[in-house]
Amino acid sequence: MYNINNLLRENIKKLTPYSSARDEYQGEANVFLDANENAFGSPLAQQFNRYPDPLQYELKKRITEIKGVPPRNIFIGNGSDEAIDILFRSFCNPGVDNVILVPPTYGMYEVSANINDIEARKVLLTEDYQLNLEGIAEAIDERTKLIFICSPNNPTGNSINREDIETLLANFNGIVVVDEAYINFSRQKSFIQELTEYANLVVMQTLSKAWGLAGLRVGMAFASEEIIRVMNKVKPPYNVNESSQQLALEALANVAQVNNWIKETLTQRDRLVLALKEFDFVVDIYPSDANFILVKTTDANGIYDYLVSKGIIVRNRSKVELCEGSLRITVGTPEENTVLLDTLNNFGN
Numbered sequence: 001m002y003n004i005n006n007l008l009r010e011n012i013k014k015l016t017p018y019s020s021a022r023d024e025y026q027g028e029a030n031v032f033l034d035a036n037e038n039a040f041g042s043p044l045a046q047q048f049n050r051y052p053d054p055l056q057y058e059l060k061k062r063i064t065e066i067k068g069v070p071p072r073n074i075f076i077g078n079g080s081d082e083a084i085d086i087l088f089r090s091f092c093n094p095g096v097d098n099v100i101l102v103p104p105t106y107g108m109y110e111v112s113a114n115i116n117d118i119e120a121r122k123v124l125l126t127e128d129y130q131l132n133l134e135g136i137a138e139a140i141d142e143r144t145k146l147i148f149i150c151s152p153n154n155p156t157g158n159s160i161n162r163e164d165i166e167t168l169l170a171n172f173n174g175i176v177v178v179d180e181a182y183i184n185f186s187r188q189k190s191f192i193q194e195l196t197e198y199a200n201l202v203v204m205q206t207l208s209k210a211w212g213l214a215g216l217r218v219g220m221a222f223a224s225e226e227i228i229r230v231m232n233k234v235k236p237p238y239n240v241n242e243s244s245q246q247l248a249l250e251a252l253a254n255v256a257q258v259n260n261w262i263k264e265t266l267t268q269r270d271r272l273v274l275a276l277k278e279f280d281f282v283v284d285i286y287p288s289d290a291n292f293i294l295v296k297t298t299d300a301n302g303i304y305d306y307l308v309s310k311g312i313i314v315r316n317r318s319k320v321e322l323c324e325g326s327l328r329i330t331v332g333t334p335e336e337n338t339v340l341l342d343t344l345n346n347f348g349n
């Protein structure tokens, strides 16, 4: 049976969180002499002399409107990368516990595991980039705290079968993290709808991809109230800075603009797939639910170096197990994609 108390680290269970100056009073006030800020202001047109809201309430209210998830089920981090790290620090005892990763997948899960001295047990995806459920079942033991599933998956681009993820959620006593960084480009439903069904589910999304805000560093985790409470306790008090909170809020008013970009990205993705198929050096293009495609080639290093020499950077994934010979190509603007295709036309000439 899943029970958060069997998963939490003892030091985190006992932790008294940092209490910020603004947490300690109730009621209205207009003279703030409690946080050692500069009361005169900032040497900027916009004022940043006050500490930001530690729980990002305005931003969460807006995310609630968009996602239909109440603020008590939302964690906001300095990118999803912070949410990943906080899950490790909350649930995994260094040198003792382990997590399950299913490569080829997003590299930060393993880096974060290594930083936190947590064993990462790897169960390769199958040849068609789906979960090896038997392998995962064998790898799980009583010290397994987290399983990371990225869907749509980076770098393969495909979505992971929904029933397989539900099988894990229903049978694993630890926490299943479903990273949906690319969900806006997918026809699949988000797992956010399943939050009421599974207490051990964490869904991660980000403003870094479809929302075009990678530079602001705003990532979200959606989960049960008890998991979110722990994450808020463990995070640095002011983990999302004031300008990121304000600009993210402003950006979240522009849903229509973002939806247009998503549509255009999908059109351009189809165009790239059709055009790339025609090249002799392209062996296979994997079906993508994301804003990139994984392209298997006869000469990944040669094409990569050639593109670099022409000022075009793609991601060389050819050393990654199950991605041999493959390049990951992000869908660009129509103009950028034209440059890419024209340049590839001259490869080998």
Ligand SMILES: *Cc1c(COP(=O)(O)O)cnc(C)c1O
Pocket (backbone or CB within 6 Å): 078, 079, 080, 081, 082, 106, 150, 154, 179, 181, 205, 206, 207, 208, 209, 214, 217, 218, 219
């Ligand atoms: C890009 C990406 C993220 C985004 O991370 P941020 O820290 O929010 O920028 C998360 N997960 C995956 C799988 C990604 O590819």
